[in-house]
Amino acid sequence: MKKVLVSDALSATGLAPLKEIAQVDVKTGLKPEELISIIGEYDALLVRSQTQVTADIINAGKKLQVIGRAGVGVDNIDLKTATGNGIIVVNAPTGNTISATEHTLALMLAMARHIPRANASLKSGQWKRNEFVGSELKGKTLGIVGLGNIGSEIAKRALALEMRVIGYDPFISMERAKKLQVELLPFEDLLKRADFITLHVPMTGQTKGLIGPKELEMMKPTVRLINTSRGGIIDEEALAKAVKEKRIGGAAIDVFSKEPCTESCLFECDNIIVTPHLGASTAEAQELATSDVVKQVIDVFEGRPARYAVNAPYISAESLPVVGPFMPVARTVGSLVSQLTDGHMKNVTIKYCGELAAYDTTALKALVLGGILEHISEERVNVVNADIVASQRGLGVTEQKESTCQNFSSLITVTIDTDNGKSNTVAGSLVRGDVHIVKLNDYWIDIVPTGGYFLFADHIDRPGLIGSAGKITGDADINISYMHLSRQKARGQALMILALDEPLPEKQRQQLLSLPDVQMVQVVKI
Ligand SMILES: NC(=O)C1=CN([C@@H]2O[C@H](COP(=O)(O)OP(=O)(O)OC[C@H]3O[C@@H](n4cnc5c(N)ncnc54)[C@H](O)[C@@H]3O)[C@@H](O)[C@H]2O)C=CC1
Numbered sequence: 001m002k003k004v005l006v007s008d009a010l011s012a013t014g015l016a017p018l019k020e021i022a023q024v025d026v027k028t029g030l031k032p033e034e035l036i037s038i039i040g041e042y043d044a045l046l047v048r049s050q051t052q053v054t055a056d057i058i059n060a061g062k063k064l065q066v067i068g069r070a071g072v073g074v075d076n077i078d079l080k081t082a083t084g085n086g087i088i089v090v091n092a093p094t095g096n097t098i099s100a101t102e103h104t105l106a107l108m109l110a111m112a113r114h115i116p117r118a119n120a121s122l123k124s125g126q127w128k129r130n131e132f133v134g135s136e137l138k139g140k141t142l143g144i145v146g147l148g149n150i151g152s153e154i155a156k157r158a159l160a161l162e163m164r165v166i167g168y169d170p171f172i173s174m175e176r177a178k179k180l181q182v183e184l185l186p187f188e189d190l191l192k193r194a195d196f197i198t199l200h201v202p203m204t205g206q207t208k209g210l211i212g213p214k215e216l217e218m219m220k221p222t223v224r225l226i227n228t229s230r231g232g233i234i235d236e237e238a239l240a241k242a243v244k245e246k247r248i249g250g251a252a253i254d255v256f257s258k259e260p261c262t263e264s265c266l267f268e269c270d271n272i273i274v275t276p277h278l279g280a281s282t283a284e285a286q287e288l289a290t291s292d293v294v295k296q297v298i299d300v301f302e303g304r305p306a307r308y309a310v311n312a313p314y315i316s317a318e319s320l321p322v323v324g325p326f327m328p329v330a331r332t333v334g335s336l337v338s339q340l341t342d343g344h345m346k347n348v349t350i351k352y353c354g355e356l357a358a359y360d361t362t363a364l365k366a367l368v369l370g371g372i373l374e375h376i377s378e379e380r381v382n383v384v385n386a387d388i389v390a391s392q393r394g395l396g397v398t399e400q401k402e403s404t405c406q407n408f409s410s411l412i413t414v415t416i417d418t419d420n421g422k423s424n425t426v427a428g429s430l431v432r433g434d435v436h437i438v439k440l441n442d443y444w445i446d447i448v449p450t451g452g453y454f455l456f457a458d459h460i461d462r463p464g465l466i467g468s469a470g471k472i473t474g475d476a477d478i479n480i481s482y483m484h485l486s487r488q489k490a491r492g493q494a495l496m497i498l499a500l501d502e503p504l505p506e507k508q509r510q511q512l513l514s515l516p517d518v519q520m521v522q523v524v525k526i
């Protein structure tokens with residue numbers, strides 16, 4: 001049974017389906033060294049934003065297949081190490097969108113009407129109506145930096161509050177902005193024009209320190225700034241100074257450069273309201289985000305593509321029905337051609353014929369490479385890191401596409417060329433939903449991989465050879481469960497394939513190879 005470690009508090013309801021197929025251990029608040037000491041036992045690690053999934057933790061996770069982040073930002077996970085180690089990282093990019101949006105609006109309204117200070121003042125026995133005169137949102141300009149999932153939802157709601165909405169996001173189209181009724185502006189123009197500015201960008205090299213002294217200087221003296229994205233996107237010292245010196249109206253901050261954060265220069269300012277990273281903290285968001293990652297962890301355990309894998313090839317919803325079923329074909333063809341190949345691999349050519357040729361085949365390419373490399377590399381090679389490992393090994397990879405295909409609706413053909421000038425070609429397809437290997441070099445064949453052992457023998461077709469092969473395997477007490485013979489013409493070149501219940505020992509392989517007219521005998525596992 002697979003083992004899953006949950007190291008931050010996640011929704012129990014969301015985790016329930018995982019408990020049906022795996023042992024789920026919830027251990028929150030672990031110190032990094034404690035996590036390192038136990039992670040080796042686990043196949044999956046599930047976190048929110050608290051656990052810092054460092055390279056040391058990932059490297060100690062020798063069995064880890066998948067790391068799930070029940071939320072949007074994956075900046076607490078060392079993606080590079082996870083990718084290099086072949087570990088799929090999945091997130092839940094939409095599960096907490098509405099909660100983060102609503103929290104942002106709550107902060108904007110609370111700030112505009114001084115709610116936190118008014119609440120504290122009244123509870124301390126003071127009735128000071130004049131001190132807390134606020135401002136309406138109607139007619140004010142809201143500047144949204146980052147118009148992705150959250151930024152877009154904020155825009156919709158701000159329009160309903162009759163605000164004017166301007167935005168900055170160099171990665172969205174004018175068309176999208178038009179649809180959202182957001183006026184796209186250059187960054188500096190947004191800073192100068194907005195009455196409220198809200199940040200909804202991921203933490204990246206570009207966004208770190210996006211709002212510093214220079215940017216604060218450009219803003220209106222009345223501007224109110226909201227950050228529910230990531231601490232560190234605003235320079236905290238510069239913000240505290242600007243608010244204290246009344247160079248800007250105020251700020252509302254949910255995220256901090258270091259978390260947990262219990263001391264900050266931001267806490268000293270009356271006009272800065274703070275919450276302890278509560279954007280996603282609703283029952284609804286936690287259940288949704290947890291079930292989104294749980295579904296994907298189950299998919300990874302069961303060999304299906306994960307919907308929101310952040311470091312594995314993306315398969316669009318449109319491609320999935322056609323490309324998805326061919327994923328095991330791609331892996332099996334890669335695995336077989338690699339096991340049949342002797343010598344240093346130089347080039348891999350992957351050809352997609354038929355219906356498949358019209359779709360994005362990135363995932364299939366990664367699976368073919370994963371199948372090829374899993375037998376020749378000490379490294380853990382899979383769909384996540386196959387491209388990296390192939391290029392590190394100097395393996396050239398070419399893809400070809402042809403819209404027509406004889407006999408099959410789609411066919412994946414993989415050829416490996418070696419340094420010694422030899423090559424091997426294997427083709428596979430789907431027949432009634434099952435993987436079938438249909439071609440090996442010049443032979444049309446039909447074998448259904450079972451996860452077991454297959455013997456391939458190239459020989460001259462002559463009477464008695466099948467009997468001799470049967471006697472050698474029989475004397476070794478090895479059962480043959482299936483046999484296939486493909487020949488170009490009677491008494492010509494032929495290929496014998498035997499499915500074996502057990503691997504063939506080297507002694508028997510040599511006996512077969514020493515039979516007259518037998519040129520090649522190889523045993524593979526597919
Ligand atoms: N406070 C909380 O509890 C939560 C915080 N978050 C944070 O909010 C961020 C945004 O979340 P989503 O909207 O779901 O992400 P998203 O990926 O849907 O949108 C991010 C947007 O930022 C834009 N962007 C990226 N780099 C930019 C740059 N340099 N300048 C301007 N725009 C840029 C992208 O084009 C994209 O449209 C997350 O990355 C996460 O860090 C998300 C959920 C909850």
Ligand SMILES: O=C(O)CCC(=O)C(=O)O
Binds near residue numbers: 049071074096277281
């Ligand atoms: O509460 C959490 O899990 C953090 C949410 C968040 O920041 C995110 O999803 O990026």
